[in-house]
Amino acid sequence: MESRTIISVTDLRKQYGNFEAVKGISFDVKEGEIFGLLGPNGAGKSTTLEIIETLRTKSGGKVVVDGHDLDKSPEAIKKIIGVQLQAAGYYPGLNLTELIELFAGLYNREVKPMDLLAKVNLQDKAKAKYKDLSGGQKQRFSIATTLINHPRIIFLDEPTTGLDPQARRNLWELIADIRKQGTTVIITTHYMDEAEFLCDRVAIIDSGRIIAVDSPAKLIDDLIATGFERKTAVKKANLEDVFIEMTGHELREG
Structure with missing residues (x-):
C-alpha cells in the first residue's frame, strides 16, 4: 500500500x-x-x-x-516537526544534559536526557559543553535536539x-x-x-x-x-x- x-x-x-x-x-x-x-x-x-x-x-x-x-x-x-539547529542555536555555557532540559522545557515535554543522548551515542558526553565537542559529535547532538518533541518530520x-569519513558514515546510519x-x-x-x-x-x-x-x-x-x-x-x-x-x-x- x-x-x-x-x-x-x-x-x-x-x-x-x-x-x-x-x-x-x-x-x-x-x-x-x-x-x-x-x-x-x-x-x-x-x-x-x-x-x-x-x-x-x-x-x-x-x-x-x-x-x-x-x-x-x-x-x-x-x-x-524537528529542525536541525546550527551552532549559533546553543548556549555555550551549558552542558548537553542542560541543553536538552532547556529545549524540553520550551516544548513542554518530559525527556530523559541520557536516553536521548544514548540514541546518538553521546551518553559519555552528558556533562560536556557543546563548544568542546568534535564536529561529528556536534552534528549528532544537533540531530538529537530535533527529536525532543517526538516529531513526525x-x-x-x-x-x-x-x-x-567515519563520522559521516555514522551519521548516515543514525x-x-x-x-x-x-x-x-x-x-x-x-x-x-x-x-x-x-x-x-x-x-x-x-x-x-x-x-x-x-x-x-x-x-x-x-x-x-x-x-x-x-x-x-x-x-x-x-x-x-x-x-x-x-x-x-x-x-x-x-
Missing part, C-alpha cells in the same frame, strides 16, 4: 525585491521516507526548507504539512558537511535508524553519494525551479538510457571505502 502524503508543496514562490529565489516549486513527500533536496548553492533549497519549517514567509503558493495548511495553522506545524540541512522508527526525514546535501545511499526520492532544484523528482536509482537509469557514459570506468568501491576499510569504522572522537 502506498504511503500517504505528509508534505504537499504547490506552486511555492519566494520573492526578495526583484529577485525570485523560488519560482513555483511543487512536490510531495510521503510519510516515512527520506526525501532529499539537491541543488547548487543559491538554488533555493534552504529557502524552501525554511518556508516549510515556518521560519520564513512565502510570497505565493500553498504548503500543507500533515494536513495543516501553513497559512492557517503554522503553530500546529511547529508542534510536529525532521529537517536536516547539510548535516554531514565538514565531517571525516539518519536511517530515525527513519526506521517511523519519522519522515527531509535532507539537503551537496554529497551525491550521501543522497544515493540515504534518500528514497530526491528533488533536484536549479535556479529556483525543480528540474527532476524521482528515486536516485530511477534518475540514474534515465540518464544511462540517454546514452550517457562515464569517461572512466566505474569501480565497485571508491576512495572513501578504502579509507574506512584501512582505518576502521569506529568513530574517532579525539
